[in-house]
């Protein structure tokens with residue numbers, strides 16, 4: 001029996017049982033057999049959920065890039081590691097072999113060192129999906145610097161917050177980025193962000209769009225000349241198992257975005273193991289995940305998971321509808337993609353378009369399909385299954401979070417029978433449970449409750465950068481001795497899980513996690529706005545869209561409401577990014593509040609969902625009369 005590569009349902013159950021019965025032996029065997037360690041661990045696991053603590057492979061030493069690159073050189077040196085598919089299909093695809101990747105990562109790592117970056121320093125990476133994004137991440141990891149990738153769709157304000165929170169010494173960016181038929185001035189956004197980010201000493205600039213940009217002397221450097229003169233080899237920095245590998249920010253329901261900190265050994269082991277099984281990757285396969293590396297999916301399943309397994313992974317710079325809605329399928333045909341991994345929102349958008357965009361291309365290379373980021377509805381699941389998978393390509397509905405590092409609940413293709421919309425069974429080592437409102441675990445099936453995990457797993461985030469108390473409060477305080485995910489889920493009679501969505505004030509729009517508080521803060525900065533509240537409502541492509549209820553100050557009342565709506569969305573774009581724009585903005589004289597002054601979002605949510613027949617008990621409200629007004633003017 002192979003516990004690293006699971007090939008049958010019987011094997012899965014055996015491996016799963018072992019992983020629960022004796023987790024330390026289980027993970028020790030996985031770690032021993034499949035990775036390069038510079039020093040063996042002293043202890044596999046140490047944990048205490050009441051302090052929100054867990055360490056894995058304590059005492060071990062390694063470097064993740066030695067596992068991702070160097071160890072493949074003797075056997076896979078000339079194998080393609082990265083396929084770079086540019087935004088414009090007319091531009092040449094690049095195939096970067098493991099040997100070339102090694103050289104480029106080493107040169108980049110030497111440039112980082114020359115610019116004063118040392119082990120433990122934080123480096124912010126704000127780049128489009130070009131090879132330098134992957135290479136700069138790996139270069140940081142090679143020398144022990146902690147990367148903080150910020151999705152290049154975030155605004156200057158959002159970027160600034162993330163740079164300052166973890167005090168990055170350097171920013172790596174490009175002159176601009178191509179997205180469909182748009183060119184975005186990335187360097188201009190960085191310049192704006194750095195107006196108030198004194199921690200940043202150096203900016204490295206990749207030339208991509210050849211746009212005219214400002215270079216701040218002494219701070220900004222073009223990357224290429226530095227690379228050209230950099231030495232082509234760079235020894236690895238030997239890291240401790242629990243040394244931080246990266247920080248990645250995710251929205252919370254309140255306050256600042258949370259800098260989730262992931263460490264080295266456990267993250268590597270878990271991402272490698274899940275990648276191998278969830279995608280059933282075989283040596284000659286070409287794997288493509290359409291996410292951006294700026295999200296956790298990209299970190300774990302475009303970069304680290306595939307590369308540790310010596311895979312060929314596609315990096316796509318563009319968007320699904322440029323030059324037309326056939327672009328994804330054209331790429332699948334061109335590179336004979338075997339595993340294709342995307343988000344439900346993309347599937348819904350693609351399914352709305354004419355079938356001829358799919359039918360033009362040969363998709364027979366596809367062996368495994370995947371989705372991630374939000375619940376997939378049944379209609380989208382069937383379209384994916386029938387039209388893309390031709391009814392014979394298993395779909396992995398994979399559930400995970402920025403916090404979990406790797407995939408937690410997912411079918412294993414060709415092993416786990418799938419049911420539309422169900423993420424099915426926990427991965428080996430993962431012990432999910434459902435909790436009721438009273439804080440009791442719900443035993444038996446079927447069950448419906450709050451999704452928690454009751455035992456640590458290697459790739460879990462270790463803390464929120466600089467704020468362990470917040471980590472503890474957010475994830476380990478709602479239910480005693482359990483990690484609380486913030487999601488609701490149901491479990492059917494056979495033990496299959498279906499994730500039903502967030503149970504907190506995080507709203508998932510087009511697969512992106514958005515907290516209501518930062519958006520409300522942005523709206524409230526408008527001089528005509530007194531107060532606001534955001535809720536989600538169903539949207540047939542985005543999954544959820546945002547509905548804003550806004551109270552205007554007296555000065556705002558006389559203004560043109562359409563102009564105000566535009567200004568509010570402009571402000572949100574500046575403060576957070578275009579992904580957080582509101583689809584509907586309703587101006588109102590008040591918001592339903594409890595006697596303690598808390599906004600009753602439940603009521604606002606129902607109105608946005610057009611479910612006004614049963615609003616529940618509104619008698620405890622401070623201002624019940626406002627509810628009728630909101631219903632009458634609902635959009």
Ligand code: PRX
Nearest residue numbers: 297372373374375398399400401402499513
């Ligand atoms: O609500 C869940 C949803 O996405 C959240 C995590 O978002 P983020 O940290 O941005 O990571 C995105 C995924 C890489 C979860 O709390 N989610 C993720 N996958 C699924 C999902 N909801 C339902 N089904 C999924 N497969």
